[in-house]
Amino acid sequence: MSDFGKSLEISASGMRAQSSRLRMVSENLANVDTPGYRRKMSSFEQVFDDSGETALVRKGRTHLDQSELPKIYDPSHVLAGSDGYFEGSNVNLMIEIADAREAQRSYDANLKMFEQARKMSTALLDILRR
Template identity: 65%
Template sequence: MSDFSSARSVSASGMQAQAQRLRHLSENISNADTPGYRRKMISFETALGQGDSIAKVEVGRVRLDQTELSQIYDPSHPLADAGGQYSGSNVNLLIELADAREAQRSYEANLKMFDQARKMSSSLMQLLRN
């Protein structure tokens, strides 16, 4: 595998990982008001391809955030206990939006690297033709 295709492959794996991350972040944001919802978190792992020493990014297992669920006082809510409270979610919108911005920027950085490797490969091919 050439260096250019290796660079594109690594960048593509990074874009796929960040896209997965954005998907889970959007699920968290959309379920922020769902009672009992636990925030989903993913981790990234290094994966070596078959037969080469190129390390790619892979999404690890999806885990649920085990921090305490917020207790909401609303005696009229159908899930409220005798004290008038029910468990909300543990999603903090500020954290989710910051993580989404970070994932978006990481995706864009991988996209620029992919595009740069493509341009360099095309330029090299053009030089070899002349």
């Protein structure tokens, strides 16, 4: 595979990973008020293509945030116990918004690299055709 092809593949793997991350953040945001919901988190891992030369990135295994769920006092809530408390969600809105912004910016950076490699490849083909 050419160097242009490798750079396209690396950028595409970064975009796929950030897209998966953004999907997970949106799930967390959708469940910010769901009682008992635990925040989903994941990391990225490096993988190599078939040739073993090109290091790609992908979203790693998803795990749940094991921090304590907040206790919310609302005796009228369906899930409230005899003491009037129920477990809320451990999703922090500010953290999720920051993660979404970071994922979007990383996606955009990978997209710019993809477009630049494509333009360079097209320009090289134009030069070779002359």
